[in-house]
Amino acid sequence: MSDNALNNGDSPDLEALFDSILESSQEVSSPVASINANDQEDPQSLMADPAKSMFSHIGQITRKLHDTLRELGLDKSLESAAASIPDARDRLSYVATMTEKAAERTLNALDIAKPLQDNITENSKKLSSQWDRFFNKQLSIDEFKSLVKQTRTHLSSTAQQSEEVSAQMLEIMMAQDFQDLTGQVIKRVLTMAKDMESHLLDFLLMFNPQGTTKVEENSLLNGPVITTEGRTDIVTNQEQVDDLLESLGF
């Protein structure tokens, strides 16, 4: 154990301190192979000198913490976790930019396509009702001639406007290309967040073995609810909003 520890680049002073603690603890109890086992070992000698025993116990715990941190690579991983935050920030702001651009592109395409589509609908309705009148024999010759002419114009302009609408639909489709790019970026950030979480959790658990205390979120500015499972303090659809308001008399 100590050979191994010495090869890990700890400062000699720290090693000396640990060794001296270990030595003193070995005087109290049998050689320390495992810290966990030590609690049960030789209770009589432990009882004999409680102060000494406590001292050695603290020393062992400290040693264990130190070794575990290093074994788990936590000393390095905490450093890398902190270093990866700016990277995550950059990636997420890239996602924000991309999604915003996509939304703009889609809405712009709709602004162009919608009036064309509405125009086609309106003209078709107008001509259709005229043709109904024709089949009901309500049109004069002149009116009929005008209708035929209008219909011809309508057909040709519909073809042209439909093409334009179709082009805008393609534009809307192409605006979705952000999903692929942002998806990849989000996945990387997720992996990183997961790593960071587990490192930090390990670290916290080590200093707070009783388990972490859960901090209750009690703000009114939470943004969209990401996971609804197991939550009773939120609504998940408009119906529930309406029911709640109604139950309150609004």
Add this chain to the structure above:
Amino acid sequence: MADQNMRFLVVDDFSTMRRIVRNLLKELGFTNVDEAEDGQVALHKLKNGQFEFVVTDWNMPNMTGIELLRAIRADAQLKHLPVLMVTAEAKKENIIEAATAGASGYVVKPFTAATLDEKLKKIFVNMAK
């Protein structure tokens, strides 16, 4: 039926959301729409323009939607304005808070055109009373 010339103010910090709400209002026949990117800008516009309806988000910088709502209700000139909250905040606490602060309606995002239509109509009916 409500006056189609009714003047709306759409308040949201995301331009995309403002455009969507504006387009939906246009679909419903309301073309007289102005926008503001937060509560502060909105309050300024409300005090200087003849608005008849406010559609606002909750979570915005500078001044949130709930603060805007409270400011409107506290202002003698503006307090009768209908205020529809359209927000992603979905905690029951939020809804109760908005209702007690005097919101005219509460719509959770994501929402449909039909929901917006329904809530607007309900508010118009209440306004006519």
